[in-house]
Amino acid sequence: MPTPARLRVAQALHGVFGEGARVADTWDRGLGEDAALAQALLGLCLRRWGRLQAFGSARLKDPGRGLPLGTRIALAVGLAQLAWLPGVTDFAAVDEAVGLAGDRTLGFPAHRGLVNAILRQAARDRSALAADLEALPARLDRSDFAERSLLAALRPHGSGDSLEALWVTLARPPRPAFRALEEGPPEDLEPDPALPGCLRLAEGAPFPRAWLEAGGGMVQDRSSQALLAYLWDPTPGRILDACAAPGGKTTGLALRYPGADLWAVERQPRRAERLRRTLDGRGIQAQVVQADAAVWLAAGGAPFDLILLDAPCSGSGTLQKHPELVWLGDALDVSRLAEEQRRLLEAAAGRLAPGGLLIYAVCSWLPEEGADHREVLLATRPDLQPAPVWPSAFGSPADAQEGRTAFFRPDPAGWEGEGFQAFAFTRS
Numbered sequence: 285m286p287t288p289a290r291l292r293v294a295q296a297l298h299g300v301f302g303e304g305a306r307v308a309d310t311w312d313r314g315l316g317e318d319a320a321l322a323q324a325l326l327g328l329c330l331r332r333w334g335r336l337q338a339f340g341s342a343r344l345k346d347p348g349r350g351l352p353l354g355t356r357i358a359l360a361v362g363l364a365q366l367a368w369l370p371g372v373t374d375f376a377a378v379d380e381a382v383g384l385a386g387d388r389t390l391g392f393p394a395h396r397g398l399v400n401a402i403l404r405q406a407a408r409d410r411s412a413l414a415a416d417l418e419a420l421p422a423r424l425d426r427s428d429f430a431e432r433s434l435l436a437a438l439r440p441h442g443s444g445d446s447l448e449a450l451w452v453t454l455a456r457p458p459r460p461a462f463r464a465l466e467e468g469p470p471e472d473l474e475p476d477p478a479l480p481g482c483l484r485l486a487e488g489a490p491f492p493r494a495w496l497e498a499g500g501g502m503v504q505d506r507s508s509q510a511l512l513a514y515l516w517d518p519t520p521g522r523i524l525d526a527c528a529a530p531g532g533k534t535t536g537l538a539l540r541y542p543g544a545d546l547w548a549v550e551r552q553p554r555r556a557e558r559l560r561r562t563l564d565g566r567g568i569q570a571q572v573v574q575a576d577a578a579v580w581l582a583a584g585g586a587p588f589d590l591i592l593l594d595a596p597c598s599g600s601g602t603l604q605k606h607p608e609l610v611w612l613g614d615a616l617d618v619s620r621l622a623e624e625q626r627r628l629l630e631a632a633a634g635r636l637a638p639g640g641l642l643i644y645a646v647c648s649w650l651p652e653e654g655a656d657h658r659e660v661l662l663a664t665r666p667d668l669q670p671a672p673v674w675p676s677a678f679g680s681p682a683d684a685q686e687g688r689t690a691f692f693r694p695d696p697a698g699w700e701g702e703g704f705q706a707f708a709f710t711r712s
């Protein structure tokens with residue numbers, strides 16, 4: 285019987301490759317000390333899935349023969365442990381994977397012998413196995429969606445030839461970033477020298493779950509923190525976070541503008557409820573509205589001095605944090621997402637007060653979710669002017685204006701954070 289950690293990994297892989305489902309935030313809950321092994325193993329299987337599959341197929345008598353998903357998962361789980369987790373014994377790696385293959389729901393019992401034979405052979409020389417896997421083309425581990433995302437990330441910075449180097453970075457687990465909400469964060473969290481207020485987990489330190497659960501701080505990616513550190517002096521009276529859940533950026537806005545009339549809109553009822561609870565728990569005064577933001581904005585009302593539209597998107601900039609997206613991205617309807625973003629953007633622009641600031645953001649590198657919308661606004665809305673509110677280092681050299689940029693898209697080759705595109709406009 286495989287351990288709960290391996291079973292959970294196999295279940296998550298079935299979800300991704302069998303059902304096209306995202307890996308739930310709670311997938312490793314209750315695993316205790318084994319959670320670290322499970323996280324490492326799932327990360328390796330997702331980040332090296334293409335190469336693991338190619339290695340397994342090449343060892344079949346008929347390499348072109350398709351294998352059931354249960355067999356492919358058992359092989360990937362066994363091979364990944366043998367190749368890259370030296371703390372796992374040969375016996376545990378092979379035996380548990382064979383056990384998985386024999387599981388009626390998660391495996392394919394008729395292939396226990398096949399999985400056993402391939403893994404026993406591989407276990408004879410684990411260094412050679414790792415070298416063989418690493419020698420396979422890295423492109424095998426990237427879907428077309430991932431490839432397109434990387435090219436889009438690099439193109440504005442003229443560094444398209446660094447694609448393989450970027451992929452190596454994205455194929456490593458990310459180092460989490462935090463923001464303190466109370467004094468005295470844990471000592472394991474170190475200030476990020478390049479980003480005031482941003483805290484990073486020290487190398488090898490345990491994840492500060494207790495601190496987060498006690499409300500001492502929140503997880504917030506570097507890109508989001510840099511985005512919210514825009515340089516704009518006015519003090520806005522009315523602020524809207526148009527797509528607000530889970531509330532990280534609403535919290536950032538509330539901390540920056542205490543006393544402002546802050547509104548947070550979220551379409552999904554359960555997420556809106558969670559947003560309400562999170563903001564209450566943090567002592568943040570905001571009017572939470574559960575609605576489609578475009579419909580709600582178009583219904584009229586007083587204009588806003590500051591609007592943040594952190595729109596729903598493909599998440600193509602989050603491949604490092606969510607490696608399953610590499611494999612789920614091809615099925616995404618990006619043009620439908622882009623239509624939705626345009627609908628929200630037009631509605632938001634319609635409620636911006638004269639002199640106000642509109643920030644549109646997506647955690648995606650794809651031009652149809654960012655740069656193209658900006659072009660449309662530039663061409664069709666003479667009342668909106670680009671607002672250079674970020675240091676020019678956060679944009680491409682072509683966007684720089686006197687040390688600032690109105691188009692936030694850090695060069696991924698030198699940026700440790702999620703891929704974001706954001707642009708700012710002000711209204712005359």
Ligand SMILES: C[S@@+](CC[C@H](N)C(=O)[O-])C[C@H]1O[C@@H](n2cnc3c(N)ncnc32)[C@H](O)[C@@H]1O
Nearest residue numbers: 527528529530531532533550551576577594596
């Ligand atoms: C990228 S997330 C926002 C993340 C959030 N700003 C934060 O930093 O914590 C986008 C959110 O917009 C919500 N959403 C999607 N379409 C919407 C719409 N038409 N109106 C309002 N909210 C929407 C999604 O449910 C999701 O919670």
